[in-house]
Amino acid sequence: MSHSLPNARELAPTPLCQMLRCRYPLILAGMGGVSRHELVIAVTEAGGFGFLGMVREPLSLIRSEVAKVRQGTYRPFGVNLIPAGTDPQLLSRQIDLCIELRVPVVGLFWDVAPEVIARLRAAGIFVVHQVGSVDDALAAQQAGVDALIVQGVEAGGHVRGRQKLEELLASVLLVAQVPVAAAGGITDGRDVARILAQGAQAAVLGTAMVATDESFAHDYHKQRLVRAQACDTILTEDFYINWPPHAAVRVLENSVTHREHGSPCDAERIVIGDEEGRPIYLFSTDSPLRSMTGDYEAMALYAGMGVGGITAVEPAARRIARIVAEAAQACRLAAPPPELSSPVCYAGEFEREANEAVIARLDELLEAERAGARVAMETARQAQSAPLRDLIDAVHRDEVKWCVMLGHAIRELDAAPGSRAGAFYEKAMAIADIHQRLVFLNRGQRWVVRKLRELLPLVNDPAIEQNLTEMLIAHEANIDKVDALRENGDPSASR
Known part of the structure; x- marks a missing residue:
């Protein structure tokens, strides 16, 4: 008996969808072992984008x-690799193979490896990096990735950071210069609509797609x-074999997490299963797969915190269609999003006029700081001497810090921060000579100082006032440091 699928035609694609050439803003997580060709084909044919989970896999399997995948669909797909969890020689051969096979997209996770990103980008491969902190997001951007996935602590499997998705996504969006997708606890259309409304350009589905017919999970x-x-x-470090130390995973509680097998710290290698001749050890990061036999209960049963929304195993296409239909419905019921180009209107009709003025000024500063962060990042890359590079890197970290602070301050006043970067970036980067660009950078920092002094008397919130005061002091200190370095005749700051 056939069943009709929910109508899934009303969820609009995002710019990231256009880059990945998928119909809907849904991405299959590149789950090692679980995301094989059957699941990738099912997800991509249903309109999403799929990653093959190929961490540590032999070249023949990749x-x-x-x-x-190419036999089953003409649509683009990706391969997920994890440098930190892979022998360097194998990783190098995996990258060579992805380049040889002209894989359209490669996903990366855990530590940011600039040399890996550079090799892939040089070969014309679109690179996506999953991150668990603002620092990792900035490092991945600086290394040249094309898009980011922000992973909240709610995610199943290996979890890089410790922030809730909503908080981390808000912070990364304030400094992101590339499209951002979101992962962690997302299992239904309401979850998808919520993170899209927050500013993400796609939702990443992990646990929801493990419990499908096409998944390679046991x-x-x-x-x-x-x-x-x-x-x-539970978030635990009990499953550690095959990964770097202190790499936490979110799993379902079992006999391992209950310490029925003792502590993993002083355990000998004990075989609890087999995968076609490969031993599966107690405390390893292997999850139960179709190809395995053994004590499944004692293996890593990866699960995100959205697992309560999974009530049945079903075809991947049906799950995708229902999530899309739910998300479309939630988007229709939600209030229209604010117009980001008009920050004054964020305060709403019930905000006092004074509050509107503060929000507008905060948003103006946010645009300036976002532009300043980009200028500092690009200038640090071009600096030839270590002292100048270190100083501009420090300025960049400060600018990012204040971007996040300003965004949170705007939200504290019940408004939504804008997404624009000020015109300062284009003007500054048009100055080829680094000496002259630093003069221009300090001019911008002095403008920020002046605006902060004008704003502080208008602020009634003590916490926001304290943060703005710290921002003012930091900008004054950075101005002095840049001036001092230029005056000392740094070789990379003058001709």
């Missing part, structure tokens, strides 16, 4: 999986997900 894992609730998940 070649085979890529070929099978049925034991799928059924445990169906029966679980968010309170059944």
Whole structure:
């Protein structure tokens, strides 16, 4: 008996969708072992974008999986690799193979590896990096990635950061210069609509896609997900074999997390399963797969905090269609998003006129700081001497810090921060001579100082006032430092 799928035609694509050439802003997480060709084909054919999870996999499997995806769909797809969890020689060969096979997109995770990003970008491959902090997002941007995935602590599997998705996404969006997707606890259309409204350009689905017919996860894992609730998940370092130290994972509680097998710190290697001749060890990061036999209960049963929304194992296309339909409905019911180009209107009709003025000035400063952060980042790359590079890097970190602070201050006043970067960036980067650009950078910092002095008497919130005062002091200090370095005749700051 056939069942009709929900109408999924009303969720508009985002710019990231256009870059990835997918119909809907839904991305299949590149889950190692689980995201194989069947699931990638099902997700991409349903309108999403799919990553093959190929961490530590042999070249023969990567070649085979890529070929099978291409046999099953003409749509673009990606391969997910994890440099920190892979032997360097194998990783190098994996990258060579992705380049040889002309894989359209490569996803990366954990530590930012600029040399890996550079190799992939040089080969014309679109690079996406998943991050768990603002610092990682900035490092990935500086290394040249094309897009970011922000992972909240609610996510299943390996979890890089410790912030809730909503908080981390808000902070990264304030400094992002590339499209941003969001991951962590997203299992239904309401979750998708919420992160799209916040400014993300796609939602990344992990746990929701493990419990599908096409997933390569073992049925034991799928059924445990169906029966679980968010309170059944735990963030632990008990599963550590195959990964760098202190790499936490979110899993369903089991005999390992209950310490029924002792502590992983002083455990010998004990075989609890087999995958086609490869031993599966107790405390390893391997999750139960179709190709495995053994004690599934004691393996890593990855699950995000949205697991309570998973009530059945079903075809991936059906799940995608329902999520899209739910998201479209939630978007229709939501209030229209604010016009980001008009920050004064964010305060709403019930805000006092004085509050509107403060919000507008905060947003003006945010635009300036966002532009200043970009100028500092680009200038640091071009600096030839270590002292200048270190100083401009420090200025860049400060600018990012104040971007995040200003965005949070605007939200504290019940408004939405704008997304624009000031024209200062284009004007500054048009100055080829670094000496002259630093003069212009300090002129911009002095403008910020003047605006802060004008704004402070208008602020009634003590916390915001304190943060703005710290921002003022920091800008004055950075002005003095840049002036001093230029006056000392740094070789990279003058001809």
